[in-house]
Amino acid sequence: MRLGEEGDPGGDPVSVQAVSGAAGALPAPGEALVRRSSGEQAALYIRRLIFDGRLRQGDRVPQDDIARALGVSRIPVREALLSLEREGWVTIRPHRGAFIGALDEAAVRDHYTLYGLVFGFAARRATERRTPELTERLAGLCAGLEGTDDPAEVARLTRESDRLILETASSPRLRSVLRAMVGVVPGNFFALVPGPVEAVRAGRRAIHEAIADGDPDRAAGAYARMLRRQGDLVARLFEEKGLFAKPA
Numbered sequence: 001m002r003l004g005e006e007g008d009p010g011g012d013p014v015s016v017q018a019v020s021g022a023a024g025a026l027p028a029p030g031e032a033l034v035r036r037s038s039g040e041q042a043a044l045y046i047r048r049l050i051f052d053g054r055l056r057q058g059d060r061v062p063q064d065d066i067a068r069a070l071g072v073s074r075i076p077v078r079e080a081l082l083s084l085e086r087e088g089w090v091t092i093r094p095h096r097g098a099f100i101g102a103l104d105e106a107a108v109r110d111h112y113t114l115y116g117l118v119f120g121f122a123a124r125r126a127t128e129r130r131t132p133e134l135t136e137r138l139a140g141l142c143a144g145l146e147g148t149d150d151p152a153e154v155a156r157l158t159r160e161s162d163r164l165i166l167e168t169a170s171s172p173r174l175r176s177v178l179r180a181m182v183g184v185v186p187g188n189f190f191a192l193v194p195g196p197v198e199a200v201r202a203g204r205r206a207i208h209e210a211i212a213d214g215d216p217d218r219a220a221g222a223y224a225r226m227l228r229r230q231g232d233l234v235a236r237l238f239e240e241k242g243l244f245a246k247p248a
Contacts, residue, residue: 026054026062026069038076043083045070047186050089050100053241061090061098087182102245105235111184112231118177119162119227120220123207125169127216134168138208145201151191154200161204165211184234193237199229 026049045066049055063077070077081098084090091101126134141161148154166175185192190200203226210219238244 026065027052038070038072039079039083041070042066042072042077042080043182044186046080046084047089050103050243051186051192051241053243055100056242057100057102057245059100061100063098103238103243105239105244108184108235108238109228109231111181112227112234113224115181116224116227118174118181119165120223122162122165122169122171122174123211123219123223124216125171125174126165127211127214127219129168129170130211130214131168134164135208135212137164138211142201142205142208145197145204149197151188154190154197155188158200158204161208165207189230193230193233196230196233199233200226202226203229 046055046061049066055061061081063074063081067074067077081090081092085092085098088101088104088107090098092098138161141157141164144157145154148157166178183189190196203222206222207219207226210216210222
């Protein structure tokens with residue numbers, strides 16, 4: 001599994017750049033999208049349009065423009081919309097099209113709580129199966145986090161930490177669960193969400209120390225707290241961007 005792209009709660013590495021032309025006001029997708037299937041590209045691209053405020057609640061999804069912007073047919077765009085409907089991003093109305101749905105604050109927080117439970121389970125297993133090499137490598141990743149504020153490097157170090165913990169946990173079922181979970185933030189979490197680096201440094205330190213001490217309960221609890229904090233930051237950002245549905 002590519003943790004930064006399929007199972008990482010921090011989000012997906014994609015950039016969106018402004019462009020004019022056939023797609024009108026829609027931006028061009030970043031190069032990171034080329035590693036995905038056409039349907040995955042379209043789904044991530046639409047999530048980013050919502051995140052950037054280019055598409056808002058109630059807007060009709062411009063399927064033809066999106067297909068042109070991505071250089072694909074409408075088939076992968078329709079596949080993406082079916083996926084996004086399951087995730088709650090859009091509502092498909094027969095014979096009318098797809099429309100941006102109402103994002104829910106509770107759903108965003110639940111997303112990160114669930115990630116905390118899943119990665120907490122991985123931390124328990126990794127703690128039970130830890131080796132001196134694992135604890136040494138996790139300590140090195142913590143040191144790396146302390147020494148950088150660069151969002152790309154912070155994302156890389158956190159993905160590497162998760163990868164090591166998942167590999168040590170050695171649970172195929174756990175990996176299949178993570179593949180089914182899609183990031184809420186459509187891009188580098190540490191570049192798009194204000195203020196997470198200090199919380200992540202403290203959280204990773206607590207997780208790694210608990211694993212080194214052989215305390216699975218403490219490791220799982222530290223993961224859960226760190227990811228709840230990330231959920232708080234994302235919920236605050238979405239509120240500030242006006243992405244949540246307004247009370248009736």
